């Protein structure tokens with residue numbers, strides 16, 4: 001459980017304590033006493049003294065080691081000067097400081113390990129069948145399109161499609177969802193899941209580096225490099241604070257005795273004022289603050305990832321906690337993005353043929369509409385028949401099929417191309433099709449809302465979100481219907497991607513600075529809005545890579561209900577951060593005042609410091625645990 005460094009530290013602590021206990025029962029005096037006491041001081045404090053020296057040499061001396069070194073050496077010097085032989089205090093200060101450090105490194109290491117265990121999704125190998133035998137291969141070496149075998153109990157190493165086999169998958173490490181998911185031939189499968197019972201043959205669709213599992217690990221590993229405002233505050237605070245207390249201590253040591261001597265004609269009493277100044281220095285050590293804040297954020301990010309929500313940095317956790325407005329994209333975000341064909345109207349050719357052209361033209365698009373069309377068409381597509389594909393975000397696609405110009409898209413696309421189309425009055429998303437400039441009919445498709453969408457909106461309301469808004473490129477009638485079903489506060493429809501950005505900017509302008517706006521989306525066309533919003537939330541499973549890349553928070557299982565959960569987690573984490581800041585600074589100020597007044601001695605000071613630190617660290621670790629909602 002402990003690493004080597006921690007074991008050595010523990011040993012040093014124990015040896016020093018034992019030595020002090022023995023010395024307590026052995027009466028010594030003079031130089032012998034000094035030497036005998038300096039041994040445990042050296043054992044426990046040599047690295048601190050070295051660090052302090054190094055700091056002075058590099059002219060970056062105002063750190064904790066410097067405070068500890070000055071305070072303890074000062075105390076020893078005082079004992080020598082007064083010939084009291086009272087070295088115990090200096091050693092005890094060093095000892096407690098090191099016990100605190102040890103506890104902190106143990107707790108931090110432990111929570112880091114917890115988080116990595118949580119994220120224990122990195123697959124070590126992939127099985128490849130060669131000459132009828134399974135071979136274990138480094139997943140990095142598997143090319144796209146290879147066939148890999150995943151046995152029961154193994155992790156799926158690379159994203160792909162199931163070729164054969166049926167099984168249940170445990171996706172909890174990725175999505176926080178504890179129910180197993182059943183898969184069979186033809187299903188898409190993402191890496192990082194655990195195969196529970198059947199043998200699966202999978203054709204890979206991505207390289208290992210591009211697979212879900214690698215992306216997630218990247219995200220989590222880089223998360224702590226993005227600092228939140230609170231963390232920034234702490235490092236700025238420390239930069240001002242440490243020199244300030246050092247000068248204050250110096251003033252405390254020099255000014256009162258001078259005033260007494262010169263101004264009041266009293267004995268200067270140097271010893272007791274220097275002692276107060278040294279106590280003041282020991283008290284001022286800001287360890288609890290410096291340690292517990294980043295640890296709280298780290299634990300918060302870990303807790304969120306356990307719930308299937310990836311937060312890319314502690315700054316986003318902070319913003320998330322202040323979110324008051326949530327703006328949603330419709331297709332793929334609130335709805336499943338799996339369209340069913342409802343009807344084919346005014347077709348100028350056989351329905352089958354119309355579907356074929358539409359599916360071919362859409363064959364390269366990653367839009368949910370395109371995927372649904374290809375599925376509805378159901379037959380193998382010969383992609384070599386399609387050339388010159390152009391996707392018009394928020395409008396549709398243009399392509400050449402068998403050399404003919406085919407356009408598939410909404411009213412706007414037809415208007416833009418100047419094609420005389422027949423408007424449709426059914427409720428649903430309309431795909432008009434034109435071939436070589438002639439109108440060829442339209443396909444009505446419709447989508448259903450996600451099973452948890454309504455609950456998600458309600459959960460957001462009860463989590464204190466003031467406004468929920470939906471933006472969509474889809475038709476007015478469809479948008480209204482969805483908004484009403486879900487109980488959204490506002491809806492804007494028939495927007496192009498650029499209009500979505502405009503609309504979000506309007507909402508950003510209209511809100512108070514403190515209330516943050518989150519945008520939730522899934523598509524490539526949502527990427528600009530995701531980065532424009534105060535905080536961008538992307539769908540992790542269905543979402544496009546561009547959206548996941550642009551987002552600050554990723555929902556692993558595309559469940560909008562997780563947004564409310566993420567907000568609650570972030571609030572809890574921030575609450576803990578503030579508790580720790582207030583607690584640590586408060587106790588610190590009280591002790592500083594007591595020290596300056598000469599009421600607190602060094603013992604009390606170091607006890608208070610280590611105590612505060614231990615409590616703050618324990619409090620920080622609470623952020624790792626999330627209640628089920």
Ligand code: ADP
Pocket residue numbers: 329330331332362365367369370392393394395396397408409410429430431471472473474475495496497523525
């Ligand atoms: P949303 O904002 O709901 O996610 P989009 O902005 O992606 O929707 O698309 C808006 C509209 O543009 C769709 O409802 C559809 O009419 C049209 N459209 C977008 N992409 C395509 C496509 N690949 N094929 C056909 N129509 C499309």
Ligand code: MG
Pocket residue numbers: 329330331332333521522523526
């Ligand atoms: Mg969308």
